[in-house]
Amino acid sequence: MTGLPTRLLMGSGPSTVPDRVLTAMAQPTLGHLDPAFLALAEDANALLRSAFRTANPTTFSVSGTGSAGMETMIANFLEPGDRLVVGVCGLFGERIVDAAQRLGVCVSRVDAPWGEPVDYARLEPLVGAGTRALAVVHGETSTGVAQPLEGLAELAHDHDALFMVDCVTSLGGHPLEIDDAGVDVAFSATQKCLNCPPGLAPMTLSDRALERLAARRTRVASWCFDLPAILEYWDSRTRVYHHTPPINSIYALHEALMLVLETGLETRWREHAAASAALLVGLEPLGARGLVRAEHRLWPLTTVVPPPEVDEAAIRHELLERHGMEIAGGLGALAGRAWRIGTMGVNASLKSVTAVVEAIATALGESSSAVADACESALETWSATIRAADPHPAGQGAP
Ligand SMILES: *Cc1c(COP(=O)(O)O)cnc(C)c1O
Numbered sequence: 569m570t571g572l573p574t575r576l577l578m579g580s581g582p583s584t585v586p587d588r589v590l591t592a593m594a595q596p597t598l599g600h601l602d603p604a605f606l607a608l609a610e611d612a613n614a615l616l617r618s619a620f621r622t623a624n625p626t627t628f629s630v631s632g633t634g635s636a637g638m639e640t641m642i643a644n645f646l647e648p649g650d651r652l653v654v655g656v657c658g659l660f661g662e663r664i665v666d667a668a669q670r671l672g673v674c675v676s677r678v679d680a681p682w683g684e685p686v687d688y689a690r691l692e693p694l695v696g697a698g699t700r701a702l703a704v705v706h707g708e709t710s711t712g713v714a715q716p717l718e719g720l721a722e723l724a725h726d727h728d729a730l731f732m733v734d735c736v737t738s739l740g741g742h743p744l745e746i747d748d749a750g751v752d753v754a755f756s757a758t759q760k761c762l763n764c765p766p767g768l769a770p771m772t773l774s775d776r777a778l779e780r781l782a783a784r785r786t787r788v789a790s791w792c793f794d795l796p797a798i799l800e801y802w803d804s805r806t807r808v809y810h811h812t813p814p815i816n817s818i819y820a821l822h823e824a825l826m827l828v829l830e831t832g833l834e835t836r837w838r839e840h841a842a843a844s845a846a847l848l849v850g851l852e853p854l855g856a857r858g859l860v861r862a863e864h865r866l867w868p869l870t871t872v873v874p875p876p877e878v879d880e881a882a883i884r885h886e887l888l889e890r891h892g893m894e895i896a897g898g899l900g901a902l903a904g905r906a907w908r909i910g911t912m913g914v915n916a917s918l919k920s921v922t923a924v925v926e927a928i929a930t931a932l933g934e935s936s937s938a939v940a941d942a943c944e945s946a947l948e949t950w951s952a953t954i955r956a957a958d959p960h961p962a963g964q965g966a967p
Contacts, residue, residue, distance in 0.1 A: 855874075
């Protein structure tokens with residue numbers, strides 16, 4: 569096949585896929601019960617445990633994109649009539665509410681203004697006797713907010729509720745420690761900070777989550793995402809066929825996780841912090857500003873409010889057509905009012921950050937010296953953040 573352009577993918581996902589991952593994906597397809605495939609898949613699950621920072625034996629990938637992970641979480645760990653509390657601070661929190669309501673779950677929600685995380689003090693009174701689960705989005709890609717997880721697991725567990733987290737945009741790019749944070753059910757996706765093509769939803773389940781699954785009063789309403797059946801395939805003692813997993817996508821995930829762990833998870837987090845900081849410092853002299861306060865900024869995805877007179881869609885169009893570079897526009901309340909710039913995985917690099925700063929400055933009609941100054945400021949901030957002892961802003965990331 570020919571004729572497709574090469575793009576630098578710096579939107580909200582998918583992100584740029586490295587050649588090593590594409591090459592891994594192009595290896596010969598094996599059968600889903602072939603011992604050679606199963607060994608590789610087990611290896612991928614072990615690498616996922618490292619990336620999630622968990623010892624959960626049940627760590628695997630759901631077949632389908634991040635949304636399949638969300639559907640699996642809701643359909644298996646809640647039953648019709650169960651009470652779920654959701655912290656909503658953007659579109660992806662809304663989706664958890666929507667998916668749960670469709671399955672007959674009674675949802676109580678706490679909303680934060682777009683651009684801010686959900687306040688612990690507002691969630692606390694809603695979680696009580698009868699609450700079956702508490703769910704939040706760790707990396708809210710629609711706004712660029714990182715939701716602090718501190719205290720939420722204790723709050724849920726004190727009331728015998730599960731703590732469920734959407735880690736789609738944080739896994740591999742933002743400090744996340746599943747076991748330390750007490751998360752029972754987490755799902756992610758391959759096409760954000762892991763730099764794989766879309767198609768798998770990495771998932772990890774605590775013992776508490778598995779006990780809940782075993783104690784269900786009703787059958788799981790979804791055939792496709794029926795975890796008790798799916799886990800019989802992933803369990804090495806049973807290996808019962810449920811559906812054919814996307815074999816070549818698992819090759820890609822394995823290679824992508826090797827890349828993450830070769831660099832080191834903490835180095836990757838630091839690179840994402842540096843990229844987000846450098847991007848903002850480069851764009852601020854052009855009249856753009858960050859939407860989210862520094863301590864709540866999601867490093868892999870930075871929301872930028874362009875200067876008021878600028879047609880944000882025209883600039884995005886120019887970036888794509890003239891520079892082969894994709895950035896995302898605002899969603900929902902931010903439509904037409906923001907750019908969402910992803911510096912995910914390999915694009916959490918000085919090279920990608922200066923490329924996007926340069927392209928935006930040029931598209932805004934800046935002089936060549938102003939373009940050079942913007943790139944120079946980005947470089948200085950990048951270097952300072954990479955060297956800093958601890959890039960964590962206060963109160964952010966894992967407890
Ligand atoms: C991208 C995204 C999803 C949905 O993932 P898909 O792979 O598009 O189905 C869910 N949650 C968050 C936070 C996301 O960024």
